Amino acid sequence: MLTSVETFITPGIREFSIIGLAGASVKESKNRVCAAIKNSGLELPKGRITVNLAPSDVRKEGTGFDIAIAAGLMSASGIIEAETFNNFVLIGELSLDGMVKNVAGIFSMCVFAQKNGISDVVIPEGNVNEVLCLDGLRIWPVKRLDDLTAISKREKTPLSGSLSDFCAQDGFLSVAEIKGHKTAKRAIEIAAAGKHNLLMLGAVGSGKTMLAHSIRSIMPPLEKQDVYDVTSVYSLCGLLNEEQPVIREPPFREVHTGVTKTALIGGGRPVVPGEISLSHRGVLFLDEATEIERAVIDSLRQPMDLGEVTVSRVGHIEKLPSDFMLICAMNPCRCGNLLEGPEKCTCTPKMINHTLEKISKPILDRIDIHIPVKTPGYAEIKSDAPEPAETIRKRVCAVRGLQQEKIALKGLKHHTYSRLGSEELNTVLEFERGSEGLLMRSAEYLSLSIRAYNKLKALAGTIADLNGHAKVTEGDMAEAVQYRMIDRRLFGEGGAAENAA
Numbered sequence: 001m002l003t004s005v006e007t008f009i010t011p012g013i014r015e016f017s018i019i020g021l022a023g024a025s026v027k028e029s030k031n032r033v034c035a036a037i038k039n040s041g042l043e044l045p046k047g048r049i050t051v052n053l054a055p056s057d058v059r060k061e062g063t064g065f066d067i068a069i070a071a072g073l074m075s076a077s078g079i080i081e082a083e084t085f086n087n088f089v090l091i092g093e094l095s096l097d098g099m100v101k102n103v104a105g106i107f108s109m110c111v112f113a114q115k116n117g118i119s120d121v122v123i124p125e126g127n128v129n130e131v132l133c134l135d136g137l138r139i140w141p142v143k144r145l146d147d148l149t150a151i152s153k154r155e156k157t158p159l160s161g162s163l164s165d166f167c168a169q170d171g172f173l174s175v176a177e178i179k180g181h182k183t184a185k186r187a188i189e190i191a192a193a194g195k196h197n198l199l200m201l202g203a204v205g206s207g208k209t210m211l212a213h214s215i216r217s218i219m220p221p222l223e224k225q226d227v228y229d230v231t232s233v234y235s236l237c238g239l240l241n242e243e244q245p246v247i248r249e250p251p252f253r254e255v256h257t258g259v260t261k262t263a264l265i266g267g268g269r270p271v272v273p274g275e276i277s278l279s280h281r282g283v284l285f286l287d288e289a290t291e292i293e294r295a296v297i298d299s300l301r302q303p304m305d306l307g308e309v310t311v312s313r314v315g316h317i318e319k320l321p322s323d324f325m326l327i328c329a330m331n332p333c334r335c336g337n338l339l340e341g342p343e344k345c346t347c348t349p350k351m352i353n354h355t356l357e358k359i360s361k362p363i364l365d366r367i368d369i370h371i372p373v374k375t376p377g378y379a380e381i382k383s384d385a386p387e388p389a390e391t392i393r394k395r396v397c398a399v400r401g402l403q404q405e406k407i408a409l410k411g412l413k414h415h416t417y418s419r420l421g422s423e424e425l426n427t428v429l430e431f432e433r434g435s436e437g438l439l440m441r442s443a444e445y446l447s448l449s450i451r452a453y454n455k456l457k458a459l460a461g462t463i464a465d466l467n468g469h470a471k472v473t474e475g476d477m478a479e480a481v482q483y484r485m486i487d488r489r490l491f492g493e494g495g496a497a498e499n500a501a
C-alpha cells in the first residue's frame, strides 16, 4: 500500500504530532526527524506541526517513513521547493545525526511504486544495489538528509535501473560432473522440464543430495516477471547484498531436519516469508524428509496446490508466492540399505513400513516422480560419458517453451502440465490409444487416487515432449508409470513385506 505524507502547519506553540494510525515505531519517527533536521543545520518550521499518514484506516509500522516526513517538514519551512517530491516515493530511516539508514524490503516497495505509476524513488544509498535491476526506475540515492536539498535544487541526477546489466550467476554443481546414476539423471531432466515434484529413495551416500543440487545446472533462467517476484521476497527477508543484489536463477532452498512450520511456511509478526516463498519459481529440497516432523511436511499441501500461501497477521491477511518444485530425499528404511540389495538391509518389513509411512499419503500423492537411487558400481561409473549440462538445459528450455505454448493456445493460464487440472489436461494433451489403455490399467492396478492419476498423465505429457512426440505414446506412458516406484513396490498391500523377503 502506498502511504501519502501530508504536513500541516498552523500558528501556535511549537508542537509536533503524527496522526493516521501510526504504530509505535512510526510515532518515534518524530524524535529522529527533529534531531536529524537540527543536526543537519536546518530549521524546523515554526508553529503546530501535524503530519497525516493517509489512508488513515490502515496501521503503519516501520522506520522507513522518516525521510518522507522530513521532506514534508523541509518543504513546509521552505528549505526545499514544495513541488519537488510530488509523485515521488521516499523511503529511508534517519539517524539522529542526519544520516540515512538502510531499510529492508526496498525492492518490493519500489516494484509496488512502479505498479502504481511512480518511477521516481528516493532511497538510502546503501539500498541502491537492490533496485538497479528494475527497468525504467529513476533512483535518487540519499546518504544524508541534506541530499534532499540537493535533489530539490536539481544538483543531482537519478540513476536508472536496467535488468540487462545483471548476468546470471553460475558455479553450481553440474549434472555433467555426476558419473553413473543414469535413471536418476533422466528423472531430474524430466522434473526440471515439467516442474514435476520428485522423491529420491536411497541409502546414505548413494548420491541423492548431490543429484538434487545438480538440478540447478539444467533449470531455465527466470523470466523477467519472475525475477522481480523472487527478488521481492528476498528483499523482504533482507537477503540481498552487494554480491547478490538480484535473483536471476531459480532459487534452490535446502531444508534440514528440525525445520519449524513457521520457518517453512512463513508467518510471525511482522510476517517473514518462509522457505516455500524463498523457493518460489525454484526448488524446495527436503533432505532426509523422513526426519522432518510429519505435520510440518503436511503443511506444504495447500501452498503446493495454490502456488501461494496465506499468512494471517493481526488485522489483515497477507499472500506470499509459493510456486516451487518439491524435491525430497529419504532413506527407504531404518538402516537405509533396502535398495542396495536385500542382503545389506537389516530391517524387518514392519520397520520398513514404519519408515515409509513417515511421509503421508497426501504428500506422496503430490509427488509425480519417485525413484530409487543406488550407489553406482565401478563399471557404471567407468563407462559413463555424461552429457554437458548446457545440452540438457536446452532440451529443458525447449519443453518449457512448448508446454507454455500448448497451454496458452487453449486459453489457459499455467505454464506447465504439472499445474493443470484434470479437464485442462484433457484439453491440452493427446493420447495414443495404447497409452490410454496403459494409463487405465496402471491406475487400477496401483489403486491411484484421482490426484495421482492426473499427475501420471501430466508426467507422461512431459516425457512425450522430451521424446518429440506430438501425442503421448504407450512408451511415454510406460516410462511415466515406472516412476511411480512407491505405488508399484514399496507401498500397497504386502508391498513392503514382499520387498524385504
Ligand SMILES: [Zn+2]
Binding pocket: 333, 334, 335, 336, 337, 338, 345, 346, 347
Ligand atoms: Zn533397512
